[in-house]
Amino acid sequence: MSLLRTRRGVLVVAAASCAIAAVCVIGIRTRQPSPSSPAETISGRVSCLSGQPVEGVWVAGQTDIGLWAEWKPVDASGSTADYKATIPASVEYQLRVGCGGSPQNWSKTITSAYTSELALALQCQDMPGSPRFGSCR
Secondary structure: OOHHHHHHHHHHHHHHHHHHHHHHHHHHHHHHOOOOOOEEEEEEEEEEEOOOOOOOEEEEEOOOOOEEOEEOOOOOOOOEEEEEEEEOOOEEEEEEEEEEOOOOOOOEEEEEOEEEOEEEEEEEEOOOOOOOOOOOO
């Protein structure tokens, strides 16, 4: 009989523990997630004026964003590409465009000014000695 009581005591304790655990798990699962930051899509076209192919587009923010944009060439030489990226809403960012080289090792990194515009068409001056060398406008 004492064995039965022990078992019942263990079962009751186990059942109570499971009930508490279930409430905790249910509470965690039903808790509303904090609202995520709104996001927006930036997109446009970039061109390397030297005729070298666009090898990548990096989006750099003045805060803590930094991410690769999706990009694809739109001409046979690859010197013009369309890009797209999703970034936090209302942040200023700049594009860093790789002209020439390879996707892993750009010959030149050409940068735009910081902006909050959602759509840009930029010509990147990647020919040394040219006015505005190193900038995309």
